[in-house]
Amino acid sequence: MSAPVAPARALPWDTARGALRARGLRWTPQRRLILEVLAGTTGHITGAELVERCRAHDAATIPSTVYRTLDVLEDLGYVRHSHGADGREEYHVLPGAEHAHLRCLGCGSVVEIGRDEALALVGGLGSSRGFTVVLSHVMIGGYCPGCGPEVS
Amino acid sequence: MSAPVAPARALPWDTARGALRARGLRWTPQRRLILEVLAGTTGHITGAELVERCRAHDAATIPSTVYRTLDVLEDLGYVRHSHGADGREEYHVLPGAEHAHLRCLGCGSVVEIGRDEALALVGGLGSSRGFTVVLSHVMIGGYCPGCGPEVS
DNA sequence: CTCGCTATTGCAAGTTGTCGCAGGAACGCC
DNA sequence: GGCGTTCCTGCGACAACTTGCAATAGCGAG
Structure with missing residues (x-):
């Protein structure tokens, strides 16, 4: 069975x-x-x-x-x-590798940002604010090249 | 300040x-x-x-x-x-000022990060990936000084 | 002031999750 | 192989939204 x-x-x-x-x-x-x-x-x-x-x-x-x-x-x-x-x-x-997320508000696609690149971006918060960033909980919204800033 | x-x-x-x-x-x-x-x-x-x-x-x-x-x-x-x-x-x-969010996964508190500081962090994505970041959709999770990294 | 167009509302039903409970099922123990 | 302890499951109810529809009511036009 x-x-x-x-x-x-x-x-x-x-x-x-x-x-x-x-x-x-x-x-x-x-x-x-x-x-x-x-x-x-x-x-x-x-x-x-x-x-x-x-x-x-x-x-x-x-x-x-x-x-x-x-x-x-x-x-x-x-x-x-x-x-x-x-x-x-x-x-x-299976979150094998820590990674942050980039979400396109236009098409909804989600791109993962590698640990290193992500840390380079927000890692500084650790020293400047004593805030321990957890990469998998980092979500950055915006518009991808394909969608471009939406005009409403 | x-x-x-x-x-x-x-x-x-x-x-x-x-x-x-x-x-x-x-x-x-x-x-x-x-x-x-x-x-x-x-x-x-x-x-x-x-x-x-x-x-x-x-x-x-x-x-x-x-x-x-x-x-x-x-x-x-x-x-x-x-x-x-x-x-x-x-x-x-009334989102007077664009701002990103820092959320503590421990206590749930949310801190707002001013436009400038936030842009300094993730603004670079614009040039490196052609991604237009929308600050109000930036959410960074982690642990605040008070909570510290949780042991699980 | 009345009329007509169409944005809105109120309602009901549908999603996606969460929660408390009581019976049922794993596991470890003898 | 039995037993008892506890964790789980199944279920129904509930919370937070969302969506389709028909009836209603703003607003500008005449």
């Missing part, structure tokens, strides 16, 4: 079970499904999207379970969330 | 009616109420809060009307919105 496990990237998804148990948390079919879906995902995914994909595998998937699992997974560092342009939840799968 | 809180008031709220008409939009009792409530507000306010305050004046206030009015007002530049830590709508009343 092993479902066609997605040929996920060689990432610590396999360690998830152990990570959960190590914290006294449990490994359940539900969580396993969510992990599997997540393993086959790259980049961003919204909560609603994840719920839908899970439902594709198991129609009995309940939203609240998904959201709660996502919370746990974030706690463990497997995903990280932020909010999209419309304020909706958006999860970053 | 951080300038004291700007004496927000004596602002072009009075021009609102004209601004609306100039665009072929209408001046309605509902909008007037919302403008009035907004005029008595400083800083941030969430959509839900605004709805509630309006209801305090007129129990018949309907949420959708408030939200739609807020959209119009934003179009006219009277307010600006962003999303709070929980992704909920948050409106900045």
